[in-house]
Amino acid sequence: MAMENEQDEIVRETKEDTTKDRYLTFEIDNEEYGVDISNVIEIITMSAITWVPETPDFLKGVINLRGSIVPVIDARLRFKKPEKEYDSLTCIIVVEYENYTVGVIVDTVNEVMFIPEDKISLPPNAKLKYQNKFIKSIGKVGKEVQLLLDVDKFLFLD
Amino acid sequence: MADFSRESMLDMFIYEMNQLVEQLEQLIIQGEQGYSMDDINEIFRIMHTIKGSAAMMLYDNVSKTAHSAEDLFFFLREENPQDVDYSTLTDLVLECVDFIKNELAKIEASENSDGNPTDIIARVKAFLAQLKGEAPADAPPAKSEKKTAQVSTKTDSVNQIEAKGTHYNAKIFFEEGCEMESVRAFTLLQNLKEAITDVVTIPADVVADGSEEIIKKDGFQISFFSEKTYDEISELIDQTVYLKEFELSSGNLKNYKVVLFFEEGCEMENVRAYTVIHNLQGYCTNIKHEPEDIIDEAATEIIRKNGFKFTFSTDKSYDEVSKDLCNTVFLKAIDIEEVAAEKEAEKQEENEIKEDLKTASEPVNVQGNNVGSDTAGQAQPIKNQSVQKTQKPSQPAASSAAAQKKAAPTQHMISVNIGKLDQLLNLMGELVIAEAMTTQNPDLEGLDLENFNKSARQLRKIINDVQDTVMSMRMVSLSTTFFKMNRIVRDMCKNLGKDVQLEVVGEETEVDKNIIEHLSDPLMHIIRNSVDHGIEMPDERKAIGKPEKGTVLLEARNAGGEVIIIVKDDGQGLDTQKIFNKAKENGLLKKPENEYTEREIHQFIFHPGLSTNDQVTNYSGRGVGMDVVMNNIETVGGTISVESEKGEGTTNILKIPLTLAIVEGMLIKMGGAKYTIPISSIQETFKAKQDQVFKDPDGNEMLTLRGDVYNIVRLYDFFGAKSEVTNIEEGVLIMLENEGQHVCLFVDELIGEQQVVVKTMPGYINRVKGISGCTLLGNGDISLIIDVGGFFDK
Incomplete structure (x- = not known):
């Protein structure tokens, strides 16, 4: 028993080490966002979406991810941005958060970026724009700025 | 380590206990009118098992409670007293059962089992004392302990005892770690008491300090006389809880010790030794020899050097044995010595432990051979004469006692996670x-x-x-769920002063395990309602010419892909006017008052907060209940409806799908998507002509078919989707049935029938009206499964 726990601990530690301070960056409407990589399960290309009635419009429907049914959200619609036709660059980032697995449709996925904690600052207090609601913090890498997504609010707000 | 193994046993323990408790409850309720001897024995046995298991898992409170109940039934069994107040007895025992159940629930929820049984135990004891006609102060266990002390102090020498039936020697080993060996030994003695006489035990006083150690180390040894046969005694002992193994030998045994030398140069001493042992097996028990493994080549040397030493027990005289042994071929010298039983036992201790360890590590179940039976052909004689039971503690002790009685190695049931x-x-x-x-x-x-x-x-x-x-x-049969209801009816009758009998029909009907879990609560609510609201008081019933005893019928039967469960009472029925007024008060009416049919009004009882009983009782009247029933039934995809005739009774009808998992579906197309409709809801499909269709002033579309009028629901309208097929003549109409209501669903086209595997919608998506789940089609596409009930909700 104790042994197993120890091993678990080790596994968890190494896992944390490889995912700590790492963010997957993606683009929506020419702006770059980041999501904590520990929330990301995988990135898949666009697949057939089945529309589900009586759902908010940003919830595009469900997809078949190797036998499991996964709901997908269009990030553009979630950010109240104009809808764009899906193309070859369009990706679905499958995120897992509190036992919910949800796909997020983004314009394109860029890279995994290392952003140390001291380079991350909170967003400005004044919530002028609607999309601020979904932003947890802002990371700075060189001259570029990444808007880091608050997965909880992104999925569950309203 | 100890903790770890306990953890792994806990699941099994809980499972086993729950089963025992259920069984027990059933027996008690059946027996309320008077227990048969079989019932008493069975209850005693179950209590005993519960006690043992709980003690092993160190749940002392449970163990003690079971113990007190066991005492009670022990008395009933032994004394068979007349004029027992069965009703009080049943109450008491049910209280014990409830206590145990409660503690089990705590254990299951990984809480501390901290209930205090002192009160209930005291009451059980008081009742027992009363039965015995004693002052309540005299606690029963103390008394019976005294009895045994008397029994076991009769340490007369075996040889002096005049034969009363056959003489037996038994040596019992309990499971390691079962704890309380002395109590177990004591219980064993109690169990055997009626069958045996002139008992001598080692240790002499099982309840004395230190005896536990002896039993643990050397086993519990009993020598006694009995008129029963070897098999009967063996069976009795076999019922002991946590029995690891036991040896039983019969006859007025004498123990012999032999040292035997073969002639030098005769060769193959080991084979010769084996032959000797083999011959002895015909009439001897407890054969021990040195070297142990005579088949081994090395044994030859030892036998040559030290002689072949062996001990055995038999009822034959010295002369007979001697004559027999002297016939051995190539015999050079033989020394036969008769030894007293107890001394011999001590001498053998060490050997036996060794042997036990050896045999215990081999999971062989040797049939309990009757002594004297032919055992020729056994390659390893050493294992022969002891009846062994290598039972793991995690096996359900209750069932195994019965199932393994004949030590048959086949098991027909396994429990699976x-x-x-x-x-x-x-x-x-x-x-x-x-x-x-x-x-x-x-x-x-x-x-x-x-x-x-x-x-x-x-x-x-x-x-x-x-x-x-x-x-x-x-698939699991509904019987356990149904029989649970007996208890509810019984308790309610007692408390409410009603006389109700529960009739159970078709309890053998099987339903998916997942569904059964959701059935127990709804059924309980419905039955409570029937007894509390439905059935009148006995004198009231008499006055209106009904039999005083009310009846609640609980019936299950298969109907296609569904199971129909009916709960029917012959009580006063639903008060339509009262329900209607309540519904009005609560603002539940959705259409003009006079448009409601009686049937529709009755369905209001399934709305939250609607109780027609003015008085809140222990059981019902708080207005929660029927809506919970509704929710529960809907969770498993079932439906419920109620029919009632004033003064005649109420009938609740539950329709439950046999299984949640796989559904026979009709694949249809609407817009770009494919949907699945459960075949069981489809009555017919047809093409409509424009002249069949008309609209009411509110714009509701309707259709006439064979003289009846049906509502039309256009699926794309309902879901707020787009479809190219809007002309009623181009698409297809599907007539759906739900709880006796019909609606025609308009879809683009039919694709075909298909068995589909139901998957639940991901939790992230809130429950969608009209959708019950989804399924994957052959090409990997997702098809949503239509919830027909959704079209009927207003």
Whole structure:
């Protein structure tokens, strides 16, 4: 028993080490966002979406991810941005958060970026724009700025 | 380590206990009118097992409670007293059962089992004392302990005892770690008491300090006389809880010790020694020899050097034995010595422990051989004469006692983790889909594949069979759920002063395990309602000419893909006016008052907060209940309706799907998407003509068919989707039935029938009205499954 726990601990530690301070960056409407990589399960290309009635419009429907049914959200619609036709660059980032697995449709996925904690600052207090609601913090890498997504609010707000 | 093994046993313990408690409850309720001897024995046995298991898992409070109840039934069994107040007795025992149940629930929830049974135990003891006609102060266990002390102090020498039946020696080993060996030994003695006389035990006083150690180390040894046969005694001992193994030998035994030398140069001493032992086996027990393994070559040397030493017990005289042994071929010298039983036992201790360890490590179940039976051909005689029981503590002790009575190695039931069954079912679902994906692969289109189709058909057949088997594995009969209701009816009758009998029909009907879990609560609510609201008081019933005893009928039967469960009472029925007024008060009316039919009004009882009983009783009247019932039933995809005739009674009808997992569906197309409608809800499909269709002033579309008028629901309207097919003559109409109501659903086209595996919608999506789940089609697309009930909700 104790042994197993120890091993678990080790596994968890190494896992944390490889995912700590790492963010997957993606683009929506020419702006770059980041999501904590520990929330990301995988990135898949666009697949057939089945529309589900009586759902908010940003919830595009469900997809078949190797036998499991996964709901997908269009990030553009979630950010109240104009809808764009899906193309070859369009990706679905499958995120897992509190036992919910949800796909997020983004314009394109860029890279995994290392952003140390001291380079991350909170967003400005004044919530002028609607999309601020979904932003947890802002990371700075060189001259570029990444808007880091608050997965909880992104999925569950309203 | 100790903790770890306990953890792994806990599941088994809880499972086993729950079963025992259920069984017990049933027996007690059946027996309330007077217990048969069989019942008493059975209850005693169950209590005993509970006590033992709980003690082993160190749940002392449970163990003590069971112990007190066991005492009670022990008395009933032994003394068979007349004029027992069975009603009080049943109450008391049920209280014990409730206590145990409660503690089990705590244990199951990983809480501390901290209930204090002192009060209930005291009451059980008081009742027992009363039965015995004693002052309540005299606690029963103390008394019986005294009795045993007397029994076991009769340490007369075996030889002096005049034969009363056959003499037996038994040596019992309990499971390691079962704890309280002395109590177990004591219980064993109690169990045997009526069958045996002139008992001598080692240790002499089982309850004395230190005896536990002896029993642990050397086993519990009893020598006694009995008129019963070897098999009967063996069976009695075999019923002991946590028995690891026991040896039983019969006859007025004498113990002999022999040292035997073969002639030098005769060779193959070990084989000769084996022959000697083999011959002895015909009439001797407890044969021990040195060297132990005589088949081994090394044994030859030892025998040559030290002689072949062996001990055995038999009822034959010295002369007979001597004569027999002297016939051995190539015998050089022999020394036969008769030894007293107890001394011998001590001497043998060490050997035996060794042997026990050896045999215990080999999971062989040797049949309990009657002494003197022919054992020729046994290669390893050493294992022969002891009846062994290598029972793991985690096995359900209750059932094993009965099932393994004959030490038969076959077991017909195994218990499987439900998680594994769920997984199997999921895999099954994927297999069904994969099969469809393969055989209906678009690549195959237009090809002439005679052989492929043949194989595909064969594959489909096998998959169907496997699927049926998997489904049947998950089927559980409703009997446990139904019999639980006995208890509820009984308790309520007692408290409310009503006289109600529960009639159970078709309890053998089987339903998927997942569904059964959701049935218990709703049924309980409905039955409570029937007894509390429905059935009148006995004098009231008499006054209106009904039999004083009310009846609640609980019936289950299969109907196609569904199970129908009916709860019917012959009480006063629903008060339509009262329900209607309540519904009005609560603002539940949705259409003009005079448009409500009686049937519709009755269905209001399923709305939250509507109780027609003015008085809140222990059981009902708080207005929660029927809506909970409704919710529970809906969770499993079932429906409930109520029919009632004033003064005649009420009938609740539950329709439950047999299984949640696989549904026979009709695939239809609407817009760009494919939807699945459960075949069981479809009455017919047809094309409509424009002149059949008309609209009411509110714009509701209707259709006449064979003289009846039906509402039309356009699926795209209902879901707020878009479809190219809007002309009623182009699409297809599907008549759906739900709880006796009908509606015609308008869809683009029918695709075909298909068995689909139901998957739940992801939790992230809130419950969608009109959708009950989804399924994967052969090509990997998702098809939403339509919840027909959704079209009838207003």
